[in-house]
Amino acid sequence: GQNIDQPTEMTATEGAIVQINCTYQTSGFNGLFWYQQHAGEAPTFLSYNVLDGLEEKGRFSSFLSRSKGYSYLLLKELQMKDSASYLCAVLDSNYQLIWGAGTKLIIKP
Amino acid sequence: ETGVTQTPRHLVMGMTNKKSLKCEQHLGHNAMYWYKQSAKKPLELMFVYNFKEQTENNSVPSRFSPECPNSSHLFLHLHTLQPEDSALYLCASSQEGPFSYNEQFFGPGTRLTVL
Numbered sequence: 208g209q210n211i212d213q214p215t216e217m218t219a220t221e222g223a224i225v226q227i228n229c230t231y232q233t234s235g236f237n238g239l240f241w242y243q244q245h246a247g248e249a250p251t252f253l254s255y256n257v258l259d260g261l262e263e264k265g266r267f268s269s270f271l272s273r274s275k276g277y278s279y280l281l282l283k284e285l286q287m288k289d290s291a292s293y294l295c296a297v298l299d300s301n302y303q304l305i306w307g308a309g310t311k312l313i314i315k316p
Numbered sequence: 317e318t319g320v321t322q323t324p325r326h327l328v329m330g331m332t333n334k335k336s337l338k339c340e341q342h343l344g345h346n347a348m349y350w351y352k353q354s355a356k357k358p359l360e361l362m363f364v365y366n367f368k369e370q371t372e373n374n375s376v377p378s379r380f381s382p383e384c385p386n387s388s389h390l391f392l393h394l395h396t397l398q399p400e401d402s403a404l405y406l407c408a409s410s411q412e413g414p415f416s417y418n419e420q421f422f423g424p425g426t427r428l429t430v431l
Contacts, residue, residue: 215356238417249320249406249422250359257417294359298417306358 209233211307213295218313219285227280227293227310235300241269241280242294244309250294253280282312290314318342320423322407328429329397337392337426339407346412348390349420350382353404365390397430404428 210232219225231239238257242250256262256271256278268281282289295307320341329335341348350362364372365384379401381393390407404427408420 211358240419242422247424247427249424251422252419255417255419296359304361304420308356308358 209297209299209305211295211297211305213293213307213310215308216311216313218315219282221285221287221314221316223285224281224283225285225312227282227295227312229278229280229295229307231276231278231295231297231305231307233276233297233299233305236273237298237300237302239269239271239278240294240296240298240304241278242296243291244294245291253293285314287314287316320407320409320421322405322423322426324426325424326427326429328431329394330431331397331399333397334393334395336394337405337407337428339390339392339423341388341390341407341409341421341423343409343411343421345409345421346387347410348384348387349408349410350390350392351406351408353406353425359406363392394428397428399430402428402430 213229240255241253243253244250254269261270266283271278292309292311294309297305323338347366349364352360361374362376363382368384379396383391404425406425407423410418410420412418
């Protein structure tokens with residue numbers, strides 16, 4: 208079966224750096240998405256990786272290793288507003304989007 | 317209005333009621349989606365419409381009935397629901413579909429409680 212694994216919850220300190228991991232086992236691969244979802248709000252797109260390597264976008268970076276079935280989202284200079292759930296999703300060979308259950312990130316002052 | 321809007325934001329209904337959820341996208345997209353989001357579970361894709369035509373129905377019970385009158389509007393008609401149907405129902409749209417590398421734009425969701 209197809210599977211996306213990410214930690215259920217993480218805690219980090221304001222101003223610090225946090226890395227949220229995502230591992231996947233899917234039938235084929237056509238890219239990996241990260242979305243951010245604040246409590247009670249819509250998920251919003253953060254990044255899309257289809258090639259190996261690191262994509263940087265301001266304080267957020269996303270890394271992909273296709274050979275390892277692994278991605279991470281790196282958040283730097285954490286702010287209180289970064290408290291949210293972070294959803295990992297993989298586009299498989301049939302272009303079906305397979306979602307992880309999300310990682311709830313708690314930022315403490 | 318911009319983006320993807322959903323109404324109502326909250327809905328409480330009895331198991332014998334009939335209600336409808338509405339979604340509207342103001343982005344000129346061609347594909348629209350209904351998802352169910354339950355606590356600590358992955359998003360569950362329910363229905364996909366591409367150019368108003370339904371392309372996916374992921375084994376969703378018939379008590380959920382979608383309707384897509386045009387590329388901008390999507391409805392989810394609900395009848396004789398069960399308490400386990402209580403969840404956040406998210407609508408999304410994307411430029412191309414039904415599935416592609418295009419990002420999906422989500423609405424804020426309808427929090428549904430079935431008593």
